Amino acid sequence: MAFINMKNKEIQAKIVYYGPGRGGKTSNLEYIYKQFRDRIPSDMVSIKTHGDRTLFFDFLPFDVGKIMGYSTRVQLYTVPGQVKYDATRRLVLKGVDGIVFVADSLAVQREKNLISLKNLQINLAAHKKDIFHVPLVLQYNKRDLDEPGIPILSLETLENDLNRQLKVPSFPASALNGDNVVLTLKRVIALTIASFQKRL
Amino acid sequence: MAPHHEKSMNLTEYAPGQDQLDKIEQILLTDLIASGVHCVLLIDFAGNIIAQGDDGRSQIDVYSLAALSAANFGAVEAMAKIVGQEEFALLFHKGETGSLYFSKVNNELLIISVFGKEIILGLLRMKVADAILKIQQIWKST
Ligand SMILES: Nc1nc2c(ncn2[C@@H]2O[C@H](COP(=O)(O)OP(=O)(O)OP(=O)(O)O)[C@@H](O)[C@H]2O)c(=O)[nH]1
Ligand SMILES: [Mg+2]
Numbered sequence: 343m344a345f346i347n348m349k350n351k352e353i354q355a356k357i358v359y360y361g362p363g364r365g366g367k368t369s370n371l372e373y374i375y376k377q378f379r380d381r382i383p384s385d386m387v388s389i390k391t392h393g394d395r396t397l398f399f400d401f402l403p404f405d406v407g408k409i410m411g412y413s414t415r416v417q418l419y420t421v422p423g424q425v426k427y428d429a430t431r432r433l434v435l436k437g438v439d440g441i442v443f444v445a446d447s448l449a450v451q452r453e454k455n456l457i458s459l460k461n462l463q464i465n466l467a468a469h470k471k472d473i474f475h476v477p478l479v480l481q482y483n484k485r486d487l488d489e490p491g492i493p494i495l496s497l498e499t500l501e502n503d504l505n506r507q508l509k510v511p512s513f514p515a516s517a518l519n520g521d522n523v524v525l526t527l528k529r530v531i532a533l534t535i536a537s538f539q540k541r542l
Numbered sequence: 543m544a545p546h547h548e549k550s551m552n553l554t555e556y557a558p559g560q561d562q563l564d565k566i567e568q569i570l571l572t573d574l575i576a577s578g579v580h581c582v583l584l585i586d587f588a589g590n591i592i593a594q595g596d597d598g599r600s601q602i603d604v605y606s607l608a609a610l611s612a613a614n615f616g617a618v619e620a621m622a623k624i625v626g627q628e629e630f631a632l633l634f635h636k637g638e639t640g641s642l643y644f645s646k647v648n649n650e651l652l653i654i655s656v657f658g659k660e661i662i663l664g665l666l667r668m669k670v671a672d673a674i675l676k677i678q679q680i681w682k683s684t
Contacts, residue, residue, distance in 0.1 A: 346557040385603070398613060430617070433620065
């Protein structure tokens with residue numbers, strides 16, 4: 343639920359990184375934080391376990407600059423990917439305006455991606471949102487693992503598994519070394535802003 | 543706009559008018575900041591800041607505070623449901639020199655007050671309750 347402040351000419355929108363546990367959601371935000379220190383007014387907030395698993399969410403406010411005269415800030419969140427944290431995942435989705443689904447390219451995680459995407463659809467529905475109508479981008483993460491010869495899913499397989507019906511923009515990426523992390527972010531911001539531009 | 547209120551709640555974005563925001567900010571200042579509250583935020587449950595006021599001295603990371611407060615409030619509400627309660631009325635975190643007080647305005651909005659020793663909780667609760675009544679009236683007309 344984006345907030346448009348007519349008075350201060352300001353937009354706040356909420357973008358959530360969703361996906362299976364250990365898929366690289368937090369790593370995406372960490373890379374963005376490192377890369378854009380100057381556009382981020384505060385520290386990254388992470389509520390996590392001692393083992394660095396997200397427990398509730400990560401939070402990063404990101405200054406996009408002016409869009410049609412409105413200074414625009416997107417609030418980036420991650421959800422905890424582990425199955426058991428479904429209740430907190432649903433909470434973080436409240437008022438979401440745009441979503442990045444971070445899929446894990448590891449071959450052994452194929453099933454986990456499918457389960458998590460299905461879970462996203464269900465949790466969006468709990469907020470009366472339709473996955474087919476929410477600004478959504480898919481990211482196929484950990485492409486760098488191809489190099490050391492670790493079995494990863496082909497892009498065709500990932501497309502076929504996850505994007506056959508959705509038909510949304512998708513990007514191969516590596517949150518570890520930053521490949522396409524910013525491109526993913528830019529695309530989801532563009533889709534999100536476009537979805538409520540008619541109101542400005 | 544008032545007759546469309548129900549409908550507009552379903553939109554994925556909302557925008558109260560400049561007038562309403564001015565009035566709300568005025569309430570935050572005269573009812574709360576003037577009574578000794580250091581910083582007050584009106585946020586929605588997505589964690590967006592709708593309006594804010596401060597005493598000019600507080601240096602608080604308001605965006606993180608808003609995000610955490612919305613999540614915390616949501617978590618407490620979910621816990622209330624688990625033990626069969628509609629909600630827990632009072633959410634208050636007391637520190638040595640600074641404290642936080644959360645109060646629900648309506649199904650969309652939450653007020654967070656950051657305050658110190660200058661104001662006692664009883665008085666703060668009264669002031670916040672007053673402010674909430676006024677904000678509810680204004681919000682209804684958006
Ligand atoms: N090789 C490689 N490793 C990655 C990549 N992205 C993340 N990782 C690693 O995968 C592990 C999990 O990454 P996180 O970013 O914590 O994953 P997450 O999705 O936030 O996990 P949860 O918080 O449990 O939901 C970490 O050890 C990361 O370093 C990537 O692109 N390539
Ligand atoms: Mg994480």
